[in-house]
Amino acid sequence: MKAMSAIAVGALVLLPVAANAADPPPGATACSGCHGSSATADTPVPKLQGRDAGETVAAMVAFRSGERPATVMDRIAKGFTDDETRLIADWLAAQK
Amino acid sequence: MTTAHSRRRFLRSSAALAAAAAFPLPALAQKAPRVLVIGGGFGGASVARELRSIDPKIHVTLIESNATFTACPFSNAVIGGLRDLKAQQFGYDKLRAAGVNVVIDTATAVNATSRTVRLGGITLPYDRLVLAPGIDIRWGALPGYDEAAAAKMPHAWRAGDQTTLLRDQLVAMDDGGVVVMSVPANPFRCPPGPYERASLIAHYLKTSKPKSKLIVLDAKDQFSKQRLFQNAWKELYPDHLEWVSLSAGGKVTSVDPATNTLATDFGKQAAQVANVIPPQKAGRIAEIAGVANQTGWCPIDPVTFESVLVPGIHVVGDATIAGAMPKSAFSANAQAKVCAAAVAKLLTGAKPQEPRLINTCYSLVAPDYGISVAGVYAPAKDMLAEVKGSGGVSPLDATADVRAAEAVYAEAWYRTITTEVFG
Structure with a gap:
């Protein structure tokens, strides 16, 4: 009985840590491989951090459907669902 | 000390015991x-x-x-x-x-x-x-290819001095020379890397040493971005790049640095410049x-x-x-x-x-x-x-x-x- 309640409390303690809202959602950290997070690199590839989430989602949807011409983003956009894309876009928008 | 005292009291509570079970050392040790x-x-x-x-x-x-x-x-x-x-x-x-x-x-x-x-x-x-x-090179996995051989037949698969050595050998080569590259079986660092390198060596030969040629001896029949590379080679380097697949006898079975020669099951290929990309490991x-x-x-x-x-x-x-x-x-x-x-x-x-x-x-x-x-x-x-x-x-x-x-x-x-x- 005692052991069981200890486990239950342990699980409660763990929950808030595991669901940290500031954590980047799956896939989000990979973007900066090409989309620089600092302004110092000379690149024609747009910076995504701080960008409006709606814009990022719209671009990804258009890349996935082929409506917007792309070199690699069509192939990458197809690896993410609408929900996953939205989470990534929201996280990117919140970055400096 | 108050801190130590309150900490001991905290540790006696069941919540803290649960935390101690759930969290490994660093969190508690502060x-x-x-x-x-x-x-x-x-x-x-x-x-x-x-x-x-x-x-x-x-x-x-x-x-x-x-x-x-x-x-x-x-x-x-x-x-x-x-x-x-x-x-x-x-x-x-x-x-x-x-x-x-x-x-x-x-x-x-x-x-x-x-x-x-x-x-x-x-x-x-x-x-x-x-x-x-x-990566590390699997020295000796390709018979004849050890660290001494790499000083003569560079791999250039870990960038640095080896990169410079291969570049210098290409620059020193007379026009009309044969460059030979050996490509290993999978897996190895950078799957399209050998074929990009073949392309850029062919580009150098075409623009600077047009009577020269690159022969790529491959231990595989298939490779990364294959059709894209092969289409481009046909268009850009028809006279400067020849790729020999595994099934065409391309697998290199040994090398001889003394004569700068690469051997396959079907014969020997002498090279003015030999780039041996060897088998690798972690x-x-x-x-x-x-x-x-x-x-x-x-x-x-x-x-x-x-x-x-x-x-x-x-x-x-x-x-x-x-x-x-x-x-x-x-x-x-x-x-x-x-x-x-x-x-x-x-x-x-x-x-x-x-x-x-x-x-x-x-x-x-x-x-x-x-x-x-x-x-x-x-x-x-x-x-x-x-x-x-x-x-x-x-x-x-x-x-x-x-x-x-x-x-x-x-x-x-x-x-x-x-x-x-x-x-």
Whole structure:
């Protein structure tokens, strides 16, 4: 009985840590491989951090459907669902 | 002392006992968790920097043998005479500024039980160890090819002096010479790398030594971005590049540095310049730490990149068996960020999240002609598998403008990723 309640409390303690809202959602950290997070690199590839989430989602949807011409983003956009894309876009928008 | 007293009282409560069971040592000990990273390439430097950015309380030490890192991506352009080796070189000052303790030394032993690493007479403790050792050459796996042979027949598969040696040999060669490249069976670092190199050597020959020729002897019938490369070769280098597949007798079975000759089952090929890309394995420390299996590479958990052979040790980059993810700098950087997030979670006893990874690899076929392969990856059955419907290579029928754009994006990618990791 005692052991069981200890486990239950342990699980409660763990929950808030595991669901940290500031954590980047799956896939989000990979973007900066090409989309620089600092302004110092000379690149024609747009910076995504701080960008409006709606814009990022719209671009990804258009890349996935082929409506917007792309070199690699069509192939990458197809690896993410609408929900996953939205989470990534929201996280990117919140970055400096 | 009040603090110690209240702490003891706190420890007596059942909640604290539960926490003690759920959280491993570092959280309760209130000591900064220590992470050691061995290897300062794209994978290791990224892990170190990312960990500091996730949680500045984590004490991160990066152990690297060389004070200057020489990057492999774009080193084929150095060999082709399009780029200076200096553009490939980076130091660790920005990592130091980010709070990473950078130690230029060579780790010689790993004790996974006491969780310590030995280097240069000192022993460093760790809570989590991350290995990013890249590749080592399997000396002797190709008969005749040892370290002495590499001084005559460069591999140039670890960038630096070997890159310069191959470049210098091409420059010194008389017009009319035969360059021979040997390509190993899978797996090896940078799957499209040999074919990008073949392209840029052919470009150099075509523009500077037009009576010369490159022969590529391959231990495979299929390779990365194959149709894209072969179409481009037909168009750009019909007289300067000949690719000999495995089934056409291309597999090199031995080399003789005394005569600069490569042997196949069907004959011998003498070379004025011989570039032997040899069979490879995970970097030295992987074997020492016991995280490499019989293949020579390191099996990992696809969520945390923790070794499936030795707990507490994570492996990222070229040294890993990462399922569908190729051995590339982009992969190493993406894996490093996932690994750092997982390590930070594990240090506090939290559960790492299921990751999603991306790879994008550009190859130059000519200075203004780029092609790419991209993929999105997720854990599936203890491996990293490509997400269905995603990924693939550049279109076969793209216009010259698209090829030129991909060449521009290739260089932009290099500047961006090296800025993120080293700048």
